Amino acid sequence: DTEVTQTPKHLVMGMTNKKSLKCEQHMGHRAMYWYKQKAKKPPELMFVYSYEKLSINESVPSRFSPECPNSSLLNLHLHALQPEDSALYLCASSQADLDNEQFFGPGTRLTVL
């Protein structure tokens, strides 16, 4: 299995809602990543987990809360988002050592009303 899956594919939420994005991989990767991608822009790194511990937080607002319950799962909890948070959210995973490419999921298209 060389796939990263993400659910849901699309999500529409209001600014007062709480929702979660989910990401799963079964490749035995021990590094997992969340990216945010706005239209016609490259992905921007948000968070990195290595061996289930948060290694990088790229100064992301606290309304985004990541969670890594085990080595195969990565969640992104959303609360009190703003319309400018509307974007494609991509999850990726990789081996936790040098020179290994990241495998990306298809993304969740988030719209905040």
Next chain:
Amino acid sequence: GDSVTQMEGPVTLSEEAFLTINCTYTATGYPSLFWYVQYPGEGLQLLLKATKADDKGSNKGFEATYRKETTSFHLEKGSVQVSDSAVYFCALSPFSGGYNKLIFGAGTRLAVHP
């Protein structure tokens, strides 16, 4: 800091034309270099990679050579197809213990017409 610069798009070609997308980088040390492709409405897929100087990555007719002397990793394909229409991202991964932090270029949109 580390950075990647790609040629601006869009690049518009006819089917079977030769493709070059330029990519240069700035980095300390010896990063790994990647080309990712993103088709409309999808996530990113690794197209090819190179991990040291003079390595040539290749896949699906695409090639790129890691040139340390010119800090470049240009993407080439001899004969493009309509199905190659997508956005192409050049990226580098500097040394990091325990994970690979990717630094992306701005992306180059390729449109291939029949």
